Amino acid sequence: MFQSFQVTARPEQGPPRLAALRSVLDAQGLDGFLVPRADAHQGEYVSARDERLAWLTGFTGSAGFCAVLREVAGVFIDGRYRTQVKAQVADVYTPVPWPETGLADWLIEQMPSGGVIGFDPWLHTAGQIEQLTDALTGAGIALQACDNMVDAIWTDQPGPAMEPAKVHPLEFAGESHEAKRARLSTELAQNGQAAAIITLPDSLCWLLNIRGADIPRNPIAQGLAVLHADARVDLFMDAAKLDALGAHLGPDITPHAPDSFLPHIAGLRGPVRMEKSTVPAIVADTVGPNGVWGDDPCALPKACKNPAEIDGSANAHLRDGAAVVELLAWLDAQAPGTVSETEVVTQLEASRRRDNALQDISFETIAGTGPNGAIMHYRVTEETDSTLQDGQLIVLDSGGQYLDGTTDITRTIAIGTPQPEAQAAFTRVLAGMIAMSRLRWPVGLAGRDIEAIGRAPLWYAHQDFDHGLGHGVGAYLSVHEGPQRLSKISHVPLQPGMILSNEPGYYREGAFGIRIENLLVVEPATPPAGGDTHRAMLCWRTLTYAPIDRRLIVPSLLDTPSRDWLNAYHSDVLEKIGPRVSADARVWLKDATAPI
Numbered sequence: 273m274f275q276s277f278q279v280t281a282r283p284e285q286g287p288p289r290l291a292a293l294r295s296v297l298d299a300q301g302l303d304g305f306l307v308p309r310a311d312a313h314q315g316e317y318v319s320a321r322d323e324r325l326a327w328l329t330g331f332t333g334s335a336g337f338c339a340v341l342r343e344v345a346g347v348f349i350d351g352r353y354r355t356q357v358k359a360q361v362a363d364v365y366t367p368v369p370w371p372e373t374g375l376a377d378w379l380i381e382q383m384p385s386g387g388v389i390g391f392d393p394w395l396h397t398a399g400q401i402e403q404l405t406d407a408l409t410g411a412g413i414a415l416q417a418c419d420n421m422v423d424a425i426w427t428d429q430p431g432p433a434m435e436p437a438k439v440h441p442l443e444f445a446g447e448s449h450e451a452k453r454a455r456l457s458t459e460l461a462q463n464g465q466a467a468a469i470i471t472l473p474d475s476l477c478w479l480l481n482i483r484g485a486d487i488p489r490n491p492i493a494q495g496l497a498v499l500h501a502d503a504r505v506d507l508f509m510d511a512a513k514l515d516a517l518g519a520h521l522g523p524d525i526t527p528h529a530p531d532s533f534l535p536h537i538a539g540l541r542g543p544v545r546m547e548k549s550t551v552p553a554i555v556a557d558t559v560g561p562n563g564v565w566g567d568d569p570c571a572l573p574k575a576c577k578n579p580a581e582i583d584g585s586a587n588a589h590l591r592d593g594a595a596v597v598e599l600l601a602w603l604d605a606q607a608p609g610t611v612s613e614t615e616v617v618t619q620l621e622a623s624r625r626r627d628n629a630l631q632d633i634s635f636e637t638i639a640g641t642g643p644n645g646a647i648m649h650y651r652v653t654e655e656t657d658s659t660l661q662d663g664q665l666i667v668l669d670s671g672g673q674y675l676d677g678t679t680d681i682t683r684t685i686a687i688g689t690p691q692p693e694a695q696a697a698f699t700r701v702l703a704g705m706i707a708m709s710r711l712r713w714p715v716g717l718a719g720r721d722i723e724a725i726g727r728a729p730l731w732y733a734h735q736d737f738d739h740g741l742g743h744g745v746g747a748y749l750s751v752h753e754g755p756q757r758l759s760k761i762s763h764v765p766l767q768p769g770m771i772l773s774n775e776p777g778y779y780r781e782g783a784f785g786i787r788i789e790n791l792l793v794v795e796p797a798t799p800p801a802g803g804d805t806h807r808a809m810l811c812w813r814t815l816t817y818a819p820i821d822r823r824l825i826v827p828s829l830l831d832t833p834s835r836d837w838l839n840a841y842h843s844d845v846l847e848k849i850g851p852r853v854s855a856d857a858r859v860w861l862k863d864a865t866a867p868i
Contacts, residue, residue, distance in 0.1 A: 273621060274489075274633045277614050279653045281330040286362040289328050292425040293340055303387030304379075305421045308337040312394040313473050313494055314550045316752050317487045319433040324422040327429075330360045333649060338365070339375060339389075344382055348375065351738025352648045355781050376407030386412025393417040393554035398546070401553045417554070433486035436516045437493040437509070440481045444676050444748065446580025449481040450503075450522070456569045457503040466542035468569045469559070470497040472550055474750045475570035480505070480525065482517065483748065489635050490750050491673055496533050498540070499569065508533040534558050545569065567755075574746070575756045576769035581677075581747035582793055585771060586815055588629070588677030589791065593817040593845070594852035595623040595672070596681060600819065601853075601860035608662035608688040613639045613652040616660070616668065624672050634671035634678050634751040641666040641687065645785030648739060648777070662688030665698075665824075667785045671751055680751050680773055681816050682789035686823045696733075697778045698786050698824040703729035704776040705788045706834045708741065708758070708812070709841075712797045715808040719762035719772075726758070726776045735778055742773040745791055766810060770794045774812075790816035817845045819864040827868050839867040 297305060307329075311322035316334060326332045329345075333353040339346045348370035349357045357367045368378060379389065391401070405415055423429060442448060456479070460468055470476050473492040477483055484493025495509030505525045514527055521527070528536065537544070538558050545566040546556055556563055577585070599620040603611065617637045624630050640650035641660045645667040652658075660666055664687045671680035684698060704726040713722050719742070724731075726741040742758030745751055755764040756772055766772075775789030797811035819842060827835065842865035850858050 273618065275617060275621060275636055277617075277652060277654050277657065279655055281326045281332055281360065283330045283360060283362040286328065286330050287364045289425065290340065290345055290364055293328065293421055294342060296421045296424050297340070297342065297390075300390065300418065300421070301388075302390045302416065302418070303383065304339060304341040304389040305418075306337060306339055306389060306391045306396070307422055308395050309333075309335060310395045311494075312552055313471050313496070314397055314552060315473050315487075315492070315750070317490050317750065319487055319494070320430040321432055324420070324426070327426060328422055329365055330362065331357050332360060332651065333357070336370070337375075339379065341382055346378055346382075348373070348378075354738070355647050355779075356649060374407065376404055376411075379408065379413055380411045383411075383413055386414075388414045388416050390416050390418040390421065392420040393557065394552045395420070396553050397549055398551055398553045398556035399548040402548070432510075433494055434510060434512060435485035435493070437482045437484045437513045438516055439518075439520045440477070440483045440748065441675075442481070444580060444584050445481045446578035449479060450524075452479055452481075452573070453499065453503040453505060453524070456499060456573065457501050459569060460499070460545065461501040463545075463566070464543060465501060465545045465564065465566070467498050467500045467540055468545040468566070469537060469551060469555060470499060470568065470570060471552065471555065472568060472570070474746060474753065475568055475574060478574040478746075478749060479570050480507070480521065482520070484513065489632055489673065491631060491748055492750065496530065498537065506536060508536070547571075571755050572764075572767075574749075575744055575753065576767050577747055577771060577793070578769065582769065582771075584676030585678070585747060585791075585793070588672070588674040589679055589815045590817065590848055590852065591627050591629070591674070592624065592672050592679040592681070593849045595620070595627065596670075596683070596818040597849050597853050597861055598623045598857050600683070600685065600864070601857040603685065604860060606660075608664075609659055611660050612657050613641055613644070613660070613666070614654075614657045616666065617652060617670075620668070620670055627672075627674065629674045629676060630672050631675060631748075632673040634673045634680060638667060638669035638682075640785060642784060643782050645684075646779040646781050646783060648779060648785070648787075660687045663691055664688075665690065665694055665784045665786065667787050669787060669789065673748060675748060678746050678748055678751050679816070680745055680789065680791060681818060682775055682787045683818060683821065684786045684788060684824065685821050690824055694784055694786070695824050695826050696829065697735065697780075698821075699826040699829040700729040700733055700735065701776050701778050701786050701788055702820065702825060702838075703830055703834055705774055705790070706830075706837050708774045708776075709790065709792065709814060710833065710837055712809045712811045713766075715810055716765050718765050719756065719758040720760050723758045723760060723762075726774065730776070730778060737777045737779060739777065742775055742792075745771045745773060747771075766794050768794050768796055768810065771815070788820060790814055814841070817848050819845055819861065822864065822866070822868055825868060835868060842867070
């Protein structure tokens with residue numbers, strides 16, 4: 273199994289660890305210390321060595337941070353985790369709704385007499401420290417860079433991730449790393465920039481056409497790099513990771529030991545581009561006045577997939593869809609009360625493993641039934657494992673890392689006879705998902721401009737959900753990829769080739785959760801009959817194919833275009849996935865995709 277069900281953090285571990293950290297605070301003469309969920313590379317995902325937030329507090333969410341003061345310790349979590357955090361942290365920690373409550377405002381309230389807050393400059397971006405410093409102006413609260421205090425008390429901390437890197441074949445990458453480097457370095461030169469610093473692991477792996485296994489579920493190799501305006505790259509990665517690459521990197525990529533990175537960038541001349549929102553504070557400080565702010569040069573090219581990457585993703589989704597259908601057919605044959613969440617996860621992974629291209633799952637499978645489904649990023653463990661009961665829903669959010677693409681799909685499934693209230697909410701979620709899938713929009717709009725389309729059916733019923741409508745997805749890379757998003761805060765214009773999720777949901781704490789998710793790729797839209805041919809528009813092409821549970825749909829709550837879209841989608845599912853599944857699953861699929 274790729275996935276385990278072991279408990280990785282317990283609330284009772286938090287109090288003694290917090291006490292130990294406060295002892296270090298006293299010894300250092302500091303009044304507080306910030307503990308983010310981050311590493312030196314500033315990607316979303318971290319290795320076991322960098323799970324400091326989970327080790328200290330017990331909170332295992334993928335975003336958040338803790339501010340430890342002498343008398344109070346706040347765990348800052350966004351709307352995705354406000355149910356989860358209650359079960360994971362001891363009462364010595366105070367959950368803080370974020371970003372509604374800003375860190376600066378909270379610190380000012382908790383420290384009216386001022387003080388000094390320590391932070392690890394590798395684990396906070398230059399933008400974060402600048403913003404916090406500005407917000408604390410006049411409050412008598414100072415920030416001080418220091419050694420990591422969690423590392424000082426974490427006696428059995430795992431070592432650094434040291435998995436070997438591997439070549440990502442050109443047939444899947446679609447463009448050589450020589451061509452990528454030439455393309456990006458030309459842009460640097462045109463902007464008058466001598467070099468760019470790259471810290472994000474997925475950017476580095478995309479640029480050099482390599483993959484790795486330093487982060488669970490994400491095929492990335494951790495390292496740091498400097499891309500020069502003449503297309504050379506200085507690569508800072510442990511030599512042992514590079515052994516399997518052979519001659520792939522070529523003469524224009526120079527490997528260095530990781531500990532030489534700061535001395536190297538201190539000697540760079542002439543404008544050095546850095547992204548304020550991702551470069552660690554210590555990196556920006558080391559580059560100093562030679563630094564200029566700009567976007568990660570890899571981010572947008574990586575987001576706009578080339579034809580080989582799109583074709584690979586489409587093919588991976590067809591095979592993945594067949595695995596999901598086998599699971600759904602199996603689950604439908606089980607009587608309510610006889611199957612547990614862990615059995616569902618195990619069965620689904622076994623179905624995916626039949627594909628030799630599968631390298632890993634793309635994240636820990638979410639299989640939450642009943643109240644567990646209302647925990648948006650629920651991870652089933654040996655202790656929380658629940659049996660699927662009659663009348664419940666199960667939220668099944670999962671994906672695979674295939675050599676040719678990354679998948680992410682969510683289906684909400686009725687167990688036995690669903691409740692009418694859940695059916696109505698499910699249909700509103702489905703209506704939002706269909707509305708976004710059908711959308712056409714003018715070139716130049718960003719995720720924030722169209723995201724409301726997927727929420728509107730819920731809003732009419734005074735309902736909503738506390739996560740973005742969609743995130744970017746990589747090409748055999750991170751399942752969460754920027755800068756593209758369907759989010760209120762996303763200002764990056766959507767462009768052809770971008771792959772995003774479309775996943776509205778609804779969650780009633782203590783009762784049930786609902787989420788439906790397909791992946792979509794942005795394409796130019798062909799004008800319909802009578803449309804303006806001079807107006808450039810974009811549209812979506814669906815990549816994900818698996819049936820949506822018809823038992824949970826109230827047809828009268830869907831308008832005619834939505835019903836037509838659903839019936840056409842299900843017809844495509846039967847046509848594309850039917851030949852790929854077993855005879856029994858094919859019989860089940862024919863019924864599951866019948867028109868409504």
